[in-house]
Amino acid sequence: MTTEPIGLAQDLAPKGVMRAQIGHADMAIWRSTSGVISAWENRCPHRGMRLSHGFVRGESLACAYHGWHYDCDAKCHYIPAHPELEPPSTIRPAIYSVVEKAGIIWVNTAGTATPAELPDRLLGLRTITMQCDLSTAAHAIASAAQTNAALFNGSVNDINSDQTILSLANPNGTDGICILFQQPLAQSTVIHVLAHDSYSQNELIAISRWCESVRREAERIMQSSNKVEPAK
Amino acid sequence: MTGLEHAQKYWYPVAMLGELNDGQTKNTQLLGTEISVCGSNEESVTVSSAGQLLAVQCQYDHVWTTFSDDPYPLFAIPEAEEPGRRFVPCGVVRVSCSPLRAVENFLDIAHFPFVHTGVLGAEPHTEVYKYDVQIDEKHDEVFATNIRFFQPQASKSAEGSIETEYIYRVPAPMAAILYKTCPPKPEAMDVITLFVQPIDEETCDVWPWMALYDDTSTMADLIQFQQLIFVQDRSILENQLPRKLPIDPGHEIPTKADLTSIAYRRWLKKRGAYYGALEKI
Numbered sequence: 379m380t381t382e383p384i385g386l387a388q389d390l391a392p393k394g395v396m397r398a399q400i401g402h403a404d405m406a407i408w409r410s411t412s413g414v415i416s417a418w419e420n421r422c423p424h425r426g427m428r429l430s431h432g433f434v435r436g437e438s439l440a441c442a443y444h445g446w447h448y449d450c451d452a453k454c455h456y457i458p459a460h461p462e463l464e465p466p467s468t469i470r471p472a473i474y475s476v477v478e479k480a481g482i483i484w485v486n487t488a489g490t491a492t493p494a495e496l497p498d499r500l501l502g503l504r505t506i507t508m509q510c511d512l513s514t515a516a517h518a519i520a521s522a523a524q525t526n527a528a529l530f531n532g533s534v535n536d537i538n539s540d541q542t543i544l545s546l547a548n549p550n551g552t553d554g555i556c557i558l559f560q561q562p563l564a565q566s567t568v569i570h571v572l573a574h575d576s577y578s579q580n581e582l583i584a585i586s587r588w589c590e591s592v593r594r595e596a597e598r599i600m601q602s603s604n605k606v607e608p609a610k
Numbered sequence: 611m612t613g614l615e616h617a618q619k620y621w622y623p624v625a626m627l628g629e630l631n632d633g634q635t636k637n638t639q640l641l642g643t644e645i646s647v648c649g650s651n652e653e654s655v656t657v658s659s660a661g662q663l664l665a666v667q668c669q670y671d672h673v674w675t676t677f678s679d680d681p682y683p684l685f686a687i688p689e690a691e692e693p694g695r696r697f698v699p700c701g702v703v704r705v706s707c708s709p710l711r712a713v714e715n716f717l718d719i720a721h722f723p724f725v726h727t728g729v730l731g732a733e734p735h736t737e738v739y740k741y742d743v744q745i746d747e748k749h750d751e752v753f754a755t756n757i758r759f760f761q762p763q764a765s766k767s768a769e770g771s772i773e774t775e776y777i778y779r780v781p782a783p784m785a786a787i788l789y790k791t792c793p794p795k796p797e798a799m800d801v802i803t804l805f806v807q808p809i810d811e812e813t814c815d816v817w818p819w820m821a822l823y824d825d826t827s828t829m830a831d832l833i834q835f836q837q838l839i840f841v842q843d844r845s846i847l848e849n850q851l852p853r854k855l856p857i858d859p860g861h862e863i864p865t866k867a868d869l870t871s872i873a874y875r876r877w878l879k880k881r882g883a884y885y886g887a888l889e890k891i
């Protein structure tokens with residue numbers, strides 16, 4: 379299993395909880411009040427409640443169902459139904475390796491998270507979910523970049539060998555935006571968009587709108603190819 | 611016998627008597643099979659599946675059916691005969707979860723302060739005191755007694771917070787009956803039941819029904835109160851993983867507060883009630 383980008387660090391504020399999926403792995407990512415980030419299997423060991431529905435209290439995540447408290451090491455330290463009880467140390471959800479780098483949250487569900495190398499001076503712009511597979515999303519992005527001379531010069535580079543990170547140069551040929559792909563499920567793709575810090579506010583808005591139009595186009599391509607399939 | 615074959619030997623609710631109209635057919639599903647309910651009252655109602663008529667009985671304001679020629683008898687609720695009680699069918703709530711998870715949640719009190727905050731529970735009153743669970747050998751039912759819990763608004767008829775007493779019966783794998791303190795009539799107990807219609811192993815229709823001593827609340831208020839509670843429960847039930855109930859110990863970690871749930875899972879396993887259960891991980 380590789381290290382996957384699952385979100386922008388700026389979208390997970392202190393006391394925030396979010397859900398992410400990579401393949402069959404359903405996970406809860408949360409940030410404590412002091413800023414410590416954790417990524418766990420999204421299943422409370424007690425009765426299976428998704429921990430991404432929980433709420434942060436100080437340095438603990440409390441499950442939404444019976445309020446069991448887990449600390450940043452995933453150890454359960456408080457069971458409200460038995461306030462006097464010291465919970466056994468075996469009660470802990472499965473934990474995943476998580477790191478933040480270049481404004482991105484990276485998770486590895488089967489080893490130590492080692493983020494990809496990215497160009498300097500990128501800032502998180504937004505995360506978008508597309509109802510299509512990864513290759514349809516990548517194609518839609520590449521062809522849309524060719525036709526938008528105001529934002530990009532048309533050159534699309536793979537940053538890594540498995541083509542899950544693309545960089546699009548700006549009209550001057552220097553660093554533009556960087557798109558990180560995450561494939562939670564076969565039929566959906568999440569992209570995390572980073573933009574160079576030299577873009578103006580208006581350009582960032584234009585890029586954000588461009589991303590939306592790419593999503594619609596990718597989903598349209600996916601739908602029409604799905605319609606063809608049963609005829610085979 | 612498979613889990614499905616076992617489940618087919620029970621009676622299930624498939625409609626509320628009051629919701630049926632003459633000349634209209636209600637199409638629904640039971641244990642993965644399409645069924646149709648026709649007729650409007652105890653005399654005229656029929657249930658059929660693929661053109662075959664199924665056995666029918668009307669009890670507790672609901673229409674019940676079974677796929678078996680020799681089913682287990684429908685469980686008795688003696689309080690349904692008691693004069694002075696108001697009988698309140700509360701309608702239906704569709705939940706994407708195993709029918710067994712829905713029953714187990716109904717037997718759980720530790721979640722009240724977190725899921726039914728300010729109504730059935732409130733922090734800091736989160737402690738679950740010691741209570742008793744037995745298997746009632748005569749009726750082969752799970753029976754939990756001596757449950758006490760602090761409740762800010764125990765029922766529509768409660769004025770302010772009270773310590774409520776609970777008793778639970780599980781008379782069938784997909785039904786549970788709760789007896790709880792009746793605020794206007796301390797010598798009696800209100801009855802609240804959960805009748806579950808298994809649509810398939812991971813979907814169910816839940817039919818709450820009540821037999822209360824409450825002469826003042828309107829029917830609409832009573833139903834709305836109970837519907838609110840079940841909608842809150844649904845937000846939990848649709849987010850439990852896995853969707854089927856893990857019936858073997860080891861997959862989930864219970865505590866003392868979960869004695870009823872532990873007994874329920876054992877009782878299901880012993881009788882082979884595996885429909886909606888996750889047998890092996």
Ligand code: FES
Binds near residue numbers: 422425441442444
């Ligand atoms: S399921 Fe999480 S505390 Fe019970």
Ligand SMILES: [Fe+2]
Binds near residue numbers: 715721725726843
């Ligand atoms: Fe509940």
